Amino acid sequence: MILDYRDDLSTFTYKSPPLSISIVIPLYNQLHYTKLCLESLLPTVDAGVQIILIDNGSSDGTAEYLAARTDVSVISNPVNLGCAAAWNQGVNASRSDYVVILNNDVILPSGWLEALVHFAEKGNFDVVSPAMREGEYNYDIAEYAKAFVARMATVKRVGVANGVCFMVKRQVFDQIGFFDEKFRIGQFEDSDFFRRATLAGFALAMTGSSFLHHFGSITQNSIRRTQTAGPYEEENRKYFRQKWRLTWWKRFVDRRVACFRNFIWSKSERLLHRHSLKEGWRDGRLYFS
Numbered sequence: 001m002i003l004d005y006r007d008d009l010s011t012f013t014y015k016s017p018p019l020s021i022s023i024v025i026p027l028y029n030q031l032h033y034t035k036l037c038l039e040s041l042l043p044t045v046d047a048g049v050q051i052i053l054i055d056n057g058s059s060d061g062t063a064e065y066l067a068a069r070t071d072v073s074v075i076s077n078p079v080n081l082g083c084a085a086a087w088n089q090g091v092n093a094s095r096s097d098y099v100v101i102l103n104n105d106v107i108l109p110s111g112w113l114e115a116l117v118h119f120a121e122k123g124n125f126d127v128v129s130p131a132m133r134e135g136e137y138n139y140d141i142a143e144y145a146k147a148f149v150a151r152m153a154t155v156k157r158v159g160v161a162n163g164v165c166f167m168v169k170r171q172v173f174d175q176i177g178f179f180d181e182k183f184r185i186g187q188f189e190d191s192d193f194f195r196r197a198t199l200a201g202f203a204l205a206m207t208g209s210s211f212l213h214h215f216g217s218i219t220q221n222s223i224r225r226t227q228t229a230g231p232y233e234e235e236n237r238k239y240f241r242q243k244w245r246l247t248w249w250k251r252f253v254d255r256r257v258a259c260f261r262n263f264i265w266s267k268s269e270r271l272l273h274r275h276s277l278k279e280g281w282r283d284g285r286l287y288f289s
C-alpha cells in the first residue's frame with residue numbers, strides 16, 4: 001500500500017499498492033486467543049496482505065481449526081520448534097517489503113497496520129512497533145483506540161521496539177539475517193534481534209499512531225505452568241549474556257538507563273497527552289510505563 005502523507009498524523013489517508021506486507025504469527029496451543037486474534041485482524045487488512053500462521057505442534061484443536069481456513073497460509077510443525085524458528089519460517093515464506101511479527105494473544109483495531117506503514121515510511125524507520133494496552137480486556141477497543149490515536153499520533157519512542165508486535169523492512173533481514181534459533185522455545189530472541197539491528201545502523205521506534213491490545217504472555221505462561229520445556233528461560237538468558245558479553249556491571253548500567261528513559265517517556269507522555277505508549281490494567285487500575 002502507498003500512503004497519502006499529511007503533516008497531521010491523525011488525519012492521514014491511504015491508497016493502494018505498491019508496498020507489500022506479510023504478517024507472521026507463531027502459535028502453540030491457546031486456540032481461544034488465536035480465534036480472537038484472527039477475528040479482529042482479518043477485517044483490518046487488505047486482501048493483498050499475506051497472513052502466515054506457524055503452528056508449533058499444538059494439541060488443542062488448533063491444527064483442525066487452521067485446516068478449515070482458506071484465508072490464511074499455514075505452516076505446521078510436528079513439535080514446538082520455538083519462537084525464533086517459527087518466526088524464521090514465516091519470514092522465509094514471505095516475499096514482502098515489510099514483515100510484521102505478531103503475537104496471537106492480541107486484539108487489533110482498524111487502521112493499526114496502515115499507521116505502522118505510514119510511520120515507518122514517513123520517518124524512515126526500519127523496525128517499528130505500535131503502542132499497546134496490556135492485561136484484562138475490559139474496554140471497547142474501537143472507541144479507545146480512536147481516542148488514544150487522536151491524542152498520541154505524533155508521539156514516538158526512538159531506539160526501541162516491542163516483541164509483541166514489530167514490523168521489519170525486508171532490508172533489515174537482508175543485512176543482519178534472521179532470528180537466532182539458539183534461543184530455545186521463547187525469550188530474548190526479540191531483544192537479540194533489536195540489538196543486532198541497532199548496531200547495524202537501522203532505526204527502531206514505537207509510535208502512538210498505531211494501537212493494539214495485548215493480553216500478556218499467554219503462551220509463555222502456559223508453557224511455564226506445564227514445565228514441559230525445561231529451564232529454557234534461564235538457558236536463553238545465559239546465552240544472551242554470553243553472546244553480548246554482558247557483565248554484571250554492564251547489565252546494571254543498561255537496566256538503570258532503560259528504567260530512567262522509560263520513566264521520562266511515561267511521565268512526559270502522561271503530562272502532555274494523558275496516555276503513554278505502554279499501558280496496562282493491573283489490580284483494578286490502569287498503569288503507565
